[in-house]
Amino acid sequence: MSTENTQVPNKGKRRVVLAGITVAFLAAGAAYAAYYMLVASKRVETDNAYVGGxxxxxxxxxTGSVIEIRADETQLVKAGAEIVRLDPSDAEVALAQAEARLGTAVRQQRERYSNVEQLNxxxxxxxxxxxSAQEDLARRAPLAADNVVSGEDVAHARRAVDDAKAALDVALKQAAAARVAVAGVAPAQHPNVLAAKADYLSAWLAARRNAIVAPVSGYVAKRSVQxxxxxxPGAPLLSIVPLDQLWIDANFKESExxxxxxxxxxxxxADIYGSKVTYHGKVVGLAAGTGSAFSLLPAQNASGNWIKVVQRVPVRISLDPKELARHPLRVGLSxxxxxxxxNQGGGALGTVATPAQTYxxxxxxxxLQQAQMATDAIVAKNMAN
Incomplete structure (x- = not known):
């Protein structure tokens, strides 16, 4: 067979292979274009996402000294459970002092009300x-004209009338002042008594607050109290993380x-479970700024040496509570x-928050009803004759 006859079939085969490769590339391009138009263009994805809570x-x-700690890190506590107890001695003494002040205030008001009658x-x-002084002066004045009594006696009688008038004026003002101090209220409802009641309630609350309870159910973390x-007051003792109230903060590029x-x-x-577990959620809101804008030291882009960096904005995504209960997550997981x-029907920004309480x-x-009953008992005891 000649060389020319051999090259002809090889060229034909080469053309077929090249045509097949071209068709394959065109098919792959068409398939990718169809995938992009139907799927990829309608989805955005990021692995820069973390569990928040x-x-x-x-x-x-x-204020107080810690005498007992009933929960440690990683332990589950229920809402209302006592987790830290303070020494109650100071609070008990303050409560006793408040009770004594309340009793004293009641007795002082009883004395004031009694003084009103006394001043009357x-x-x-x-x-x-x-x-009596006026009558004495009236008897002496005619006798002075007949020189039966001396002028000095008449002068003494006039001074006695003036002194009696001044004494009456003083007594009237003292009685008026005493009535003003107690007018319009019963002794048990006097402002001084009510102020003493409020002091007792404050001391009663302080005594009960020596038992520090968990405000929510969750797991203990960051315990610093010893x-x-x-x-x-206000010093952080520990933290509680309710793992049934988690979400995802996905940091998408600004172009996405x-x-x-x-x-x-x-x-x-979640990376902890991999592709074996898929959570379903929905977008609940976008942050009002980029992460760098809210950082401790925001970027200063007005300098001479400036490099543009693509910014990311946190997008909050809710989680299905049932899925979260079946496969628990932890704060900070990737x-x-x-x-x-x-679906482009929703808004790009969150709506006005509903008035219902989220947390x-x-x-x-x-x-406080128990404390009110205690104050009423103290007042009644000190009002008894």
Whole structure:
């Protein structure tokens, strides 16, 4: 066979192979274009995402020394459970002092109300004295004209009338001042008594607040309090993380935010479980600024040497509570987020917050009715004759 005849089939085969490769590339390009138009263009994804949650700091409302700690890090505590106890001695002494001050205030008001009657009696006495002095002067004045009594006696009688008038005026003013101090209220409702009641309530609350309770259910973290420490109100003792209230903060590039809307569905894969577990959530809001804008030292881009850096904005994504209960997460874990941006009906920014409480606790409230009953008993005891 000649060389020319051999090259002809080889050229034909080469053309077929090249044509096949070209068709394959064109098919792959068409497939990718179709995938991009139908799928990829309607989704945004990032692996710069982390689990977020509430970090509830527990602090004391009163000053005291720690004598007992009933929870440590990694332990689960229920809302209302006592976790730290302070020495109650100082609070008990303050409560006893407040009770004594309340009793003293009640007795002082009883004395003031009694003084009103006493001063009214003094007024009556001064009126009688004035009338007697006036009658004595009336008897002496005619006799002075007949020289039966001396002028000096008449002068003494006039001075006695003046002194009686002054004494009556003083008594009237003292009685008026005493009535003003007690007018319009009963002894038990006098402002001084009410102020003493408020002091007792404050001391009663301080005594109960020596038991520091967990405001929410969750896991203890960042415990810094130690037995024997002298703590002040507001000092952080430990933190509680409620792991049933978690979300995802996905940091998308600014170029990827254009089509993200509130309410869009999202799928999340946490690195702790990998692709075996998929969480389903939705976009609940976008941060009002980039991470660098809210950092401790914001970037200063007005300098001469400036390099543009693509910024990222945190996008908050809620999690399904049932899925979260089946596969618990921890704050700070890494995740990958994929958002379906096909639905453009939602808003780019969050709506006005609803008036309903998102987070609340009632375990810190105290039964003030018991304290009110205690103050009423103290007042009644000191009002008894």
């Amino acid at each position: 509430n970090l509830v700091n527990v602090s004391s409302q009163v 009696a003094v007024v009556d006495q001064r009126r009688v004295a004035l009338k 037995v024997g420490s002298r703590i002040a 935010l254009r089509d993200i809307r509130v309410g869009q569905p999202a799928t999340i894969e 995740a990958t987020v994929d958002i379906d941006i096909a 609340a606790t009632d375990v810190l409230s105290q039964p």
